[in-house]
Amino acid sequence: MSAFLDLLPDRPRRLAVLGAGTVGRALLPRLAALEPTLSLCLLATSRWRCADPEGLPAGAALAAIALAQAGPDAAPDTVQAHDGSGDLPAWFGPGDVLVDATASEALAARHARWLQRGLRVVTANKLGVGGPLIRHQQVRRQVENGAWYGDAATVGAGLPLLRCVRDLRAGGDRVSALAGVLSGTLAWLFDGYDGSTPFSARVREAVALGYAEPDPRVDLSGEDVRRKLLILARAAGQPLDAGDVQVESLLTPALLGARDAASTDAALVSLDHALSVRARDAAARGNVLRYVARLDGAHARIGLESLPLGHALAQGGACDNRVAIWSCRYDQRPLVIQGPGAGAGVTAAALLDDIRRATT
């Protein structure tokens, strides 16, 4: 069936974009580059969606959903309420492209089933291949059977990290170790931080810049980095699960206990003292703080490190990710990849690249 549809000359592929937040909104204007081979037919947030098998104008769909979100009574006829479970219209089928631009656990749990149905899945959501090992394995099984899964945006916001690890393995190389800064938010927070300004104010800025996860505690706890390290480790042939990674969380009890966005924001000040002490201590030694992920064989750990200024992993600025890869080929001096690792623009561009690959 999928192969048959792929051969149809005059039917643009349908595109569904789930998620219209920082990343989803940045993707929409870029889709014009893929017309007329691709037609946006579904746009959804967690509670509302616009859908039309013949195609939707992206700007109007976004505006209609925004009206519905502002107040259900204002919802235009073109918008329907939905339960966020990822049920798709019957007309969305094999050969069509689905983009997951959410951080939804429920949607990530559907990736393998969507692939099995013949959909091409492109994701910024790390909970698919960076979630439970079994979920990763289900997705890989579908890919081995010919399904198309684009996950470039999940690590380094599209930096050629995952591709590099996979290419090394495909060429018969063996990735023995990885080390790097994998969080754009934490890179940005610790870039130039010497403890003299409130860390909490920096976190608020990183959220405003669109670097942080929908809940910034996912960055501060190391959970976002854990997901990325799992994705890289699995690509390197290490079938690790979340519990195999030793993680140093930066969360304080006050942040752990926060119940909603407002109390999380208020609890951010609890970070200020502890982190300023660590930053001043590092500065006194001529060092800087970096939140580093390390994989050595099957051993994985993540945490805050005090590194000399000249250290390879202390380089890079702003939200840069910087990752060193050791393999048989790169055994004496590692291969190093560096660049912006978060932000709406680079992430949306990485999704667009994957959508283009999925449709050509």
Ligand SMILES: NC(=O)C1=CN([C@@H]2O[C@H](COP(=O)(O)OP(=O)(O)OC[C@H]3O[C@@H](n4cnc5c(N)ncnc54)[C@H](OP(=O)(O)O)[C@@H]3O)[C@@H](O)[C@H]2O)C=CC1
């Ligand atoms: N920001 C970045 O730099 C990067 C982000 N990513 C990943 O991109 C994803 C999105 O991040 P971001 O845009 O910042 O997050 P936002 O919180 O800004 O947006 C998330 C969007 O997803 C929607 N959503 C949530 N659950 C569902 C659901 N079940 N069905 C349909 N839509 C749903 C939300 O709707 P509602 O408004 O109703 O809640 C919202 O529109 C995350 O997984 C993140 O890890 C990856 C690389 C870089």
Ligand SMILES: N[C@@H](CC=O)C(=O)O
């Ligand atoms: N919150 C993430 C966004 C990209 O994955 C980060 O800061 O790296």
